[in-house]
Amino acid sequence: MFRDAWNSVSRRRIALVSAVFMFAGPVPARSAGPPVAEYTLANGLELVVIPDHRAPVVTHMIWYKVGAADETAGKSGLAHFLEHLMFKGTAKHPAGQFSAVVAAFGGRENAFTGADYTGYFQRVPSEKLKTVMEFEADRMNGLALTDDDVLRERDVILEEESQRIGNNPRARLGVQIDAALYLNSPYGKPVIGWRHEMAQLTRDDAVGFYRRFYGPNDAVVVVAGDVEPEQAFAFAQETYGKVKRNDNIVPRRRPKEPPPVAARRLTLADSRVEQPIMQRAYLVPSFATAAHGESAALEILAHVVGAGSNSRLYRELVIDRQVAVAASAWYDSLALEMSKFGIYAAPRGGVSLPELEAALDAVLTQVKENGVTDEELERSKNKLVADAVYAHDSQASMARWYGSALTTGATVDDIARWPDRIRAVTGEQVRDAARRWLDLRRSVTGYLVKDDRPPAERHL
Amino acid sequence: MFRDAWNSVSRRRIALVSAVFMFAGPVPARSAGPPVAEYTLANGLELVVIPDHRAPVVTHMIWYKVGAADETAGKSGLAHFLEHLMFKGTAKHPAGQFSAVVAAFGGRENAFTGADYTGYFQRVPSEKLKTVMEFEADRMNGLALTDDDVLRERDVILEEESQRIGNNPRARLGVQIDAALYLNSPYGKPVIGWRHEMAQLTRDDAVGFYRRFYGPNDAVVVVAGDVEPEQAFAFAQETYGKVKRNDNIVPRRRPKEPPPVAARRLTLADSRVEQPIMQRAYLVPSFATAAHGESAALEILAHVVGAGSNSRLYRELVIDRQVAVAASAWYDSLALEMSKFGIYAAPRGGVSLPELEAALDAVLTQVKENGVTDEELERSKNKLVADAVYAHDSQASMARWYGSALTTGATVDDIARWPDRIRAVTGEQVRDAARRWLDLRRSVTGYLVKDDRPPAERHL
Numbered sequence: 001m002f003r004d005a006w007n008s009v010s011r012r013r014i015a016l017v018s019a020v021f022m023f024a025g026p027v028p029a030r031s032a033g034p035p036v037a038e039y040t041l042a043n044g045l046e047l048v049v050i051p052d053h054r055a056p057v058v059t060h061m062i063w064y065k066v067g068a069a070d071e072t073a074g075k076s077g078l079a080h081f082l083e084h085l086m087f088k089g090t091a092k093h094p095a096g097q098f099s100a101v102v103a104a105f106g107g108r109e110n111a112f113t114g115a116d117y118t119g120y121f122q123r124v125p126s127e128k129l130k131t132v133m134e135f136e137a138d139r140m141n142g143l144a145l146t147d148d149d150v151l152r153e154r155d156v157i158l159e160e161e162s163q164r165i166g167n168n169p170r171a172r173l174g175v176q177i178d179a180a181l182y183l184n185s186p187y188g189k190p191v192i193g194w195r196h197e198m199a200q201l202t203r204d205d206a207v208g209f210y211r212r213f214y215g216p217n218d219a220v221v222v223v224a225g226d227v228e229p230e231q232a233f234a235f236a237q238e239t240y241g242k243v244k245r246n247d248n249i250v251p252r253r254r255p256k257e258p259p260p261v262a263a264r265r266l267t268l269a270d271s272r273v274e275q276p277i278m279q280r281a282y283l284v285p286s287f288a289t290a291a292h293g294e295s296a297a298l299e300i301l302a303h304v305v306g307a308g309s310n311s312r313l314y315r316e317l318v319i320d321r322q323v324a325v326a327a328s329a330w331y332d333s334l335a336l337e338m339s340k341f342g343i344y345a346a347p348r349g350g351v352s353l354p355e356l357e358a359a360l361d362a363v364l365t366q367v368k369e370n371g372v373t374d375e376e377l378e379r380s381k382n383k384l385v386a387d388a389v390y391a392h393d394s395q396a397s398m399a400r401w402y403g404s405a406l407t408t409g410a411t412v413d414d415i416a417r418w419p420d421r422i423r424a425v426t427g428e429q430v431r432d433a434a435r436r437w438l439d440l441r442r443s444v445t446g447y448l449v450k451d452d453r454p455p456a457e458r459h460l
Numbered sequence: 461m462f463r464d465a466w467n468s469v470s471r472r473r474i475a476l477v478s479a480v481f482m483f484a485g486p487v488p489a490r491s492a493g494p495p496v497a498e499y500t501l502a503n504g505l506e507l508v509v510i511p512d513h514r515a516p517v518v519t520h521m522i523w524y525k526v527g528a529a530d531e532t533a534g535k536s537g538l539a540h541f542l543e544h545l546m547f548k549g550t551a552k553h554p555a556g557q558f559s560a561v562v563a564a565f566g567g568r569e570n571a572f573t574g575a576d577y578t579g580y581f582q583r584v585p586s587e588k589l590k591t592v593m594e595f596e597a598d599r600m601n602g603l604a605l606t607d608d609d610v611l612r613e614r615d616v617i618l619e620e621e622s623q624r625i626g627n628n629p630r631a632r633l634g635v636q637i638d639a640a641l642y643l644n645s646p647y648g649k650p651v652i653g654w655r656h657e658m659a660q661l662t663r664d665d666a667v668g669f670y671r672r673f674y675g676p677n678d679a680v681v682v683v684a685g686d687v688e689p690e691q692a693f694a695f696a697q698e699t700y701g702k703v704k705r706n707d708n709i710v711p712r713r714r715p716k717e718p719p720p721v722a723a724r725r726l727t728l729a730d731s732r733v734e735q736p737i738m739q740r741a742y743l744v745p746s747f748a749t750a751a752h753g754e755s756a757a758l759e760i761l762a763h764v765v766g767a768g769s770n771s772r773l774y775r776e777l778v779i780d781r782q783v784a785v786a787a788s789a790w791y792d793s794l795a796l797e798m799s800k801f802g803i804y805a806a807p808r809g810g811v812s813l814p815e816l817e818a819a820l821d822a823v824l825t826q827v828k829e830n831g832v833t834d835e836e837l838e839r840s841k842n843k844l845v846a847d848a849v850y851a852h853d854s855q856a857s858m859a860r861w862y863g864s865a866l867t868t869g870a871t872v873d874d875i876a877r878w879p880d881r882i883r884a885v886t887g888e889q890v891r892d893a894a895r896r897w898l899d900l901r902r903s904v905t906g907y908l909v910k911d912d913r914p915p916a917e918r919h920l
Contacts, residue, residue, distance in 0.1 A: 073646065074713060173722075176721065227890070
C-alpha cells in the first residue's frame, strides 16, 4: 500500500541491482538488548516480542506465511493484489479508517509482499499497540470487498507494475533473469505478477486467496518497541486471540527445482538504457534448504566477493583494472526453497560487457582456486556480526528480520545463533561454497544493453 | 505403455531434433476419401469416424483433453503416469486383460501423452471395434489402483525418463530449451515430468487426476477404418454412452506467456556428446492462438527454411557452404497455447557452433529481407497438400491427426479446410511471418557440447 525503500514486492530485483548487504541475513537476539519473547496463541498465531524501551514507540508487524509463490498458475500477482485490498475495510471499519487512525496517532504504516510472505506494519505510540492489533485482527478474516474496490485497485497495481518494472530497464532485466533461473519453482514469477495476468484478476480470485491463506494459524506477529512481553501477549490474546483458526490453511509445499545443468544467458535491449550492465544469478541454497554451515559460508562469500569497496570485485574491476564503474555481489538467505547468489557489474565507457564478464570471471576463479585470505575472513565476520548488532538500532529492521526469517523456515533460536554460525565459518568452507555453488551451470547471466533501433522497429 | 516412434511423451523434443515435417499440421478431410462423420453423445463424448474400407481393420483411439499442462505445480509427470496406470485394470477386468484381448485379436495398442492430451489406441479387426470400445468405456471411470500397482509403475516411468531424457543428451538439451523458452506456461515442463517430482507421485495423486479429468465430456473418440459411421455411432452409444458425465471437468484455461523480450542462450555440456549441435526454439502462435492465415504462413516458412534437402538451411549450410552436416526447421501448430518454431543444425568437423550459428542467421536474415521465391512457395504448398493427401494411406496417421487437432482447439471443419489455408498463403505473408516471429527476443538458442572434464569433476 504505502511503500518505502525496503518494500519487498520487487525486493529480489532491487537487491540484485543494488546489492544491499543489509538484507542478507537474520540478526542475533541474544547478542544485544533484552531477550526476545515468543508465544503461541491457542488459535495458532505466533507472537514475538522484541523489547526496546528507548522511546515510547512500538512497531507492530503481522506476517502471513503466504506470498507470490502460493499463487495458482495463471493468477500471478494475486498475493500482492490482496495486500492492497486489505486496506479496503471490513464490516466494522470502513475503507481508510485504519490508515486514518494510524495517521491521527502520528504513526506510519506499510505493507509488503514477497514470494514467501505478506506483511503489514504500523509504527505507533506505545499506548496504541492494542488498537492496531484490534484493527489487524478485524481484517484478518473480516475483509469486505466490492467489485468496485477490486477494479479500482487493479488499476493501481497495474500502474505500480509499470512504474516498478515496465519503466525500469534494470528491473525488467531482473524479471527475465529470475524467469530463466527457476525452471520449475514459482520463484521464477515476478512477485508483482505478469501484467497480462494481473489485468484479469477478479474479486473472486482475491476473496478465494484470502479465505484459503489468511488466518491466525498462518500468522506471525512481531512487536518491537516499548512494551513488556507479557503486556503484548495479553493484548494479542484479547485481540488476535478471538479470531477463529482457518482450517483451509495447510502446510506450504513448494515445487522444487530440478538439478540445474545448463548455463543460461540472456540479453535485454531497452531504448532507455544509458549505462549497460550485467547481472548474474546462481541458484544456491537458502538458509532453509542448506546443509549445516553452508548458508553462513555463502554469506561470507558474498561479503568477500562483493560487499563494498573493499570487496574482491570492486578492488579488482573498479580500482585496479578500471574496467567497471560498479561491481558487487549479494546473497539472499531467506527463502523456503532454493535462493539466489547475485552478481552485478557496470562497465566503464569503452569496455564491452563480454570483456567485463571475463574480468569478473577471473576474480571468481581466483576465489575458487585459492579461497579467501584470513584477513578477509575475519573482516567479513566482524562486519556481518557488527551489522547485526547495529540493526538493533531500528525497530523496523529488527521486526522485519524476525518476520522474514520466521516466515521462511527459521526459528527464533536460528536467528539468535546466526552470529555464532557466521563466526564458525572456515576459509575452506568459503572456498568450497564458491567451487560448489558458483558453477555456471547453476546460473543465468543477463546483459542489459541500449536498444538503438528506431521506435517503429521496436515491437515489444 | 507400449510405444512406437510417434509416441508423444517426448514428441516435442524428438521433433525438435529430427524435424519430422509430417507432424506439422492437420490434414484435409474433404480432399480425399469418403466424408468424415462427426457425432456428440448425450454425455458429451465426441465421436469422429473416418471410413476406410481397404482392409477389414479399424483403428480406434480415445483422446482425453488433458495432458501435462494440466498438472498441479509440483506434480509434473502425473498425466503420463496416469496413462501408464490406465493399464492396471478395473473392477470388471483385471490388469492386463485388455492388452491380452487386443493381442489375441492379432491387434496392436499404444498410448501417448502430450502437453494438451492423453490418448489410447488399438488397431483391431473391424468386428472387434465394439469390444475395444467396451474396454475403453469401462476404464474411463472404473480404474482400480492399488498402492502396489502405483509403486511398481512409478519405477517404470522413472526408468523411461532415464532412457528417453537422462541418457539422451539431445533430449536433455530440448528439456532445457523448453524450460527457458516458456517463462509462465506449463509447456516449459517436460511432459514426462521432472524426475524429482515423478519420484514422489502417489496413488492419491493419480486417482485425484483421473477423477478430475477423465470422463466422456472430456473425450474425443476417433475411429478410422472399415466401419460405417452409423454403425460406429451405435457401438459408441452402447458402450461409451453408458458412462456418466464427469462434473469435475471444467474448460481448460492455460496460463499465457508474457511478451518475450530477452533473447536467451544456454549451453549444455554432456560427456556423451560426440557430435555437437545447436537448436533454437522461437515462441510462435499455434493454430489455436494465431490470427487468420498466420499459422499456415508459419507452416510454409518452416518448409521453405528447413524441410528436407531442398530447404534454404540445408542448401546453404550443408551443400553450398559446407559448415553443417545437418540443418532443418519445423513448426508445431498443434497446441492450445503459444507453440514453437524450431531450428536444428549440426556443424561439420572443425566448424565452431558460433560460426555455424552466424551462417544460419544469415540464411534467416535473407528470408526476412527478401522473402521466399514464387517457386519455393509453390513447391512448399504442393508438398504440404500432397503430404496431407498421402496421409490417408495410414489409418493411424489420420486418426492421430484428427485427435491431436480436436484436442488442441481445432474443429473437423478446420482440418478439412487446412489445404485451402495452405494454398491461400502469399509470399508476403511468409516474409512477414519470418520478420515478426523469427525475432531473437522470442527465442532460446541452445548449444550441446562435449563435457571434457574428468568424471570426478562432473557433478551433475
